[in-house]
Amino acid sequence: MSEVVTTTMTTDTIVGNTSANSINVRGEGSANTNLQQGLIKSWAQVDNAGEFTLKDSFNQSAATDTSEGQITYNYTNNMANVNYSCVVAHGTLADGGSGHHPMISTGGTATGSILTWVIDNDWEDANHNCMQVTGDLA
Amino acid sequence: MSTLAINTLTGQTSASSINVRGEGSANTNLQQGLAKAWISMNGTGTIAVRDSFNITSISDEGTGLTNVTIASDMSDGNYSLSGASGTYIANSDNVRLGFSTETTPPTSTLFRTITREANDDTNRDVTYSFAQVFGDLA
Numbered sequence: 317m318s319e320v321v322t323t324t325m326t327t328d329t330i331v332g333n334t335s336a337n338s339i340n341v342r343g344e345g346s347a348n349t350n351l352q353q354g355l356i357k358s359w360a361q362v363d364n365a366g367e368f369t370l371k372d373s374f375n376q377s378a379a380t381d382t383s384e385g386q387i388t389y390n391y392t393n394n395m396a397n398v399n400y401s402c403v404v405a406h407g408t409l410a411d412g413g414s415g416h417h418p419m420i421s422t423g424g425t426a427t428g429s430i431l432t433w434v435i436d437n438d439w440e441d442a443n444h445n446c447m448q449v450t451g452d453l454a
Numbered sequence: 455m456s457t458l459a460i461n462t463l464t465g466q467t468s469a470s471s472i473n474v475r476g477e478g479s480a481n482t483n484l485q486q487g488l489a490k491a492w493i494s495m496n497g498t499g500t501i502a503v504r505d506s507f508n509i510t511s512i513s514d515e516g517t518g519l520t521n522v523t524i525a526s527d528m529s530d531g532n533y534s535l536s537g538a539s540g541t542y543i544a545n546s547d548n549v550r551l552g553f554s555t556e557t558t559p560p561t562s563t564l565f566r567t568i569t570r571e572a573n574d575d576t577n578r579d580v581t582y583s584f585a586q587v588f589g590d591l592a
Contacts, residue, residue: 320458321459322460324461324462327472328465331475333456337475339474351484352476352482354487355488359534359589360534374483393481396478407554408553408556408557443555443556444555453477453482454479454480
């Protein structure tokens with residue numbers, strides 16, 4: 317076992333030593349957590365109420381306006397499988413309504429499809445569509 | 455096994471970018487993968503922060519409406535938000551958490567959560583609500 321003690325480390329890339337894909341990080345208490353598993357692998361914000369705009373993102377090659385109320389997200393670096401965790405949210409509609417449900421339709425290793433659904437069963441475009449993905453990168 | 459004891463990590467080529475080997479062969483990015491803020495709130499009675507990270511304060515803006523102020527600012531309002539709500543304690547009905555964006559869009563310093571009962575589309579104060587922020591710090 318080796319130990320390096322320093323105040324500030326400057327580096328471009330971090331790779332696990334025993335396993336390249338696993339680095340333990342001391343948590344807020346005495347337990348360790350895992351760096352790779354704790355990092356979000358993709359996030360995005362899309363404005364879909366007016367002109368379709370990918371406002372900002374991480375690990376997204378493109379987001380497309382699939383149809384009304386439906387957005388398809390495309391990962392730059394693919395996920396390892398379809399068993400990742402995805403959460404979504406969006407803002408209020410132009411009329412101030414918020415009685416709509418963000419839903420996830422299908423997930424692939426390269427794409428995920430995020431649907432927004434209003435309570436009266438109509439698909440509807442909304443502002444500030446947000447998605448966040450955690451899981452295993454390929 | 456090797457251990458690195460450190461206080462600060464900084465990118466070498468770019469101070470704000472460090473690659474991390476993911477679960478497979480692809481790299482992900484340390485800075486982009488870290489949550490920049492999170493909060494657990496009690497919105498009933500005198501609203502209160504149960505626990506949080508990088509949050510200065512919350513304010514009660516009316517039934518079901520809470521402004522959340524970020525401590526270290528985001529670079530803009532284009533970050534990705536997600537959240538969830540507990541049930542409405544009066545009747546155990548489902549409550550959705552969204553982000554009020556038409557009147558109070560997310561900014562670098564503030565976002566507004568809205569909790570609304572699913573059955574009757576009425577804003578409700580709830581005992582448990584949560585929000586997470588991913589995106590670019592200023």
